[in-house]
Amino acid sequence: QELLKESYRLMEIRKLLRGYGIRNFNLSNSTQIMTLIRYILKQDLPMSLDDSLTLAEAYKLPNSQINYLFLTQLIGQGRTEEFMTVLKKLSCAEAQCVIERLTTWARLQLEDKEHISDEHKKNQMVVAQGMVEALKYMHIIQK
Known part of the structure; x- marks a missing residue:
């Protein structure tokens, strides 16, 4: 019965990956799986997050x-x-964990002084605005 469950799980994964045009895959370690997950997320389809999860x-x-x-x-x-819709769907503990990681990422984005183009400044502003919203939400869930 366990072997049957495992075979079914692998069949479902193959079906999921075929939806992204991936026919052959060899997922032997977590790095390869994360690369595949990043690829799925980059497709920016409505089901990309669910499929990645x-x-x-x-x-x-x-x-x-x-x-x-x-x-x-x-x-x-x-x-x-x-961004906020997805964040609010997470459990409080997971939202806090993700926001903490996002804060570190955003800090690195905002401290980047090597790219001084107008486009980069706009991107930094977008990141800052998004993080302000995320931190407000974190303040709410911590109360």
Whole structure:
């Protein structure tokens, strides 16, 4: 029965990956799985986050890592409303963990002085605005 469950799980993963045009895959370590998850998230489809979380669950990877990657993508694209919607769907503990990681990421983005273009300044402003919203939410859930 366990062998049948494992075969079914692998079949579901193959089906999921075929939806992203991935036919052959050899997922032997967590680095390869994370690369695949990043690829799925970059496709920016409505089901990308859910599919990535399914893949992470199948290989016993932390959901917070996947949510962090997805949220950095959203905040970097200036999709603050969608960013906050996803953040509010997380449990309080996971939201705090993700926000703490996002804060470190945002700090690095804002401290980057090597790229002084107007585009980079706009990107820094978007990151700062998104993080202000995230930190406000964190303040709410900590009360």
